[in-house]
Amino acid sequence: MDASARERAAGFARRFGLAMPVLLAPMAGACPVPxxxxxxxxxxxxxxGAVLSRPEEIGEWMARFREASGGPAQVNLWLPDAPPRRDAAAEATMRAFLGQWGPEVPAQAGDATPADFDAQFDALIAARPAVASTIMGVLAPAQVARLKAAGIAWFACATTLEEARSAEAAGADAVVAQGFEAGGHRGAFDPRAADRQLVGLFSLLPRLVDHLSVPVIAAGGIADGRGIAAALMLGASAVQIGTAFLRTPEAALPSAWADVLATAEPEDTAPTRGFSGRLGRGLATPYVRALAESGVAPAPYPVQRGLTAAMRAQAVRENRIDGMQAWAGQSAWMAPSRPAAEALHEWWNHAQALLP
Ligand SMILES: Cc1cc2nc3c(=O)[nH]c(=O)nc-3n(C[C@H](O)[C@H](O)[C@H](O)COP(=O)(O)O)c2cc1C
Incomplete structure (x- = not known):
């Protein structure tokens, strides 16, 4: 017989040294040590969220984290995509479009290269976090063996049952079910398929739970005790929360981004390739809407990331939401501006009261 939601969650928490089955979602650029x-x-x-970090920054982050906490942490990496196909004419059209929203974009801005995954992975092993988490694919057998030998658990993000099955078969210790409500990049293994696989968490979670034997961690749109309890009732062993922590003082987000989150209706967020070339959900700013309506095609990852770098940096410097890569999930409006631990305790207390 199935374990009850409470027993399942308690088992997960015990295994990973947690007091509650509620985890901070990895968010590149938005998960400061505090x-x-x-x-x-x-x-x-x-x-x-270490996708954009140099290898030495992974060890530095873990050292600062350990000075501030004796608790566990996960370090998140992106599996690399195949090298992008460049299209000079399409990039020129995109550069002209971006020039209307930020500084002029030189042709070489598209020469952005992805991080060196192998070097990041070596740094992760050396830093020995409790958990390594991945998105956009699965690790190779030799990499999984290195994690196991180092005593590091592996959480793999999946957006479909097929992806989840391949993660389990590759040796993942838990699978993160990422619903399409989620803020930030979608973890679809095939970058081109991301738009066709936009499954909501209420459909994805039971689908995975019924077919996997490893624990499933629910992510996407969870932003209070009701969401936590609902996910656990649907079979999750734990939840991961991203957007709902973004307005806490510890996240130290640019105020323009934090303020818009508070008033964003669920439909004020949209999936876009307009920042990195990979599909991600963010605030539907005038830039995001104009790009969608223009028919101008974003370049593949990481070319688009390079092309938009100057626009994004200028928007952050000027604390201006437009042009900012302002990732947000559909439950952004629920994000509290209170200290993170206060929100966490309130949510978990409420979830426990709701669980049978
Ligand atoms: C600002 C931001 C950055 C993110 N960066 C990453 C990342 O680097 N790696 C990753 O696996 N997921 C990333 N995500 C997705 C989260 O891990 C998680 O799936 C999502 O936040 C859950 O949905 P929610 O935002 O509705 O809570 C990011 C999300 C946000 C909001």
Whole structure:
């Protein structure tokens, strides 16, 4: 017989040294050490989104985290995509479009290269976080063996049952079910398929739970005790929360981004390839809407990331939401501006009261 939601969640928490089955979602550029430490100290797990980090920054982040918390943390990496097909004419059209929203974009801005995954992975092993998490694919057998030998658990993000099955077969210790409500990049293994696989968490979660034997962690649109309890009732062993922590003081987000989150209706967010070339859900700013209506095609990852770098940096410097890569999930409106640990405790207390 199935374990009850409470027993399942308690088993997960015990296994990973947590006081509650509520985790901070890894968010590149939005998971500073103070946010992770505050949550780990409150019985949750810290998270570093390391996709854009140089290898030495992974060790530095973990060292600063360990000074601030004795709790566990996950370090998150992106599996690399195949090298992008370049199209000079299409990039020129995109550069002209971007010039209307930020500084002029030189042709070489598209020469952005992805991070060196192998070097990042070596740094992750050396830094020995409790958990390595991945998105956009699965690790190779030799990499999985290195994690196991180092005593590091592996959480793999999946957006479909097929992806989840391949993660389980590759040796994942838990699978993160990422619903399409989620803020930030979608974890679809095939970058081109991302738009065709936009499954909501209420459909994805039971689908995965009924077919996997490893624990499933629910992510996407969860932003209070009701969402946590609902996910656990649907079979999740734990939840991961991203957007709902973005307005906490510890996240230290640019105020223009944090303020718009508070008033964003669910339909004020949209999936876009307009920032990196990979599909991600963010605030539907005038830039995002204009790009969608223009018919101008974003370049593949990471070319588009390079092309938009100057626009994004200028928007952050000027604290202007337009042009900012302002990722947001559909439950952004629920994100509290209170200290992270306070919100965590309130949500978990409420979830426990709701669970049978
Ligand atoms: C600002 C931001 C950055 C993100 N960066 C990453 C990332 O680097 N790696 C990753 O696996 N997921 C990333 N995500 C997705 C989250 O891990 C998680 O799936 C999502 O936040 C859950 O949905 P929610 O935002 O509705 O809570 C990011 C999300 C946000 C909002």
């Amino acid at each position: 946010l992770s430490a505050a949550l780990a100290n409150a019985g949750s797990m810290g998270a570093m």
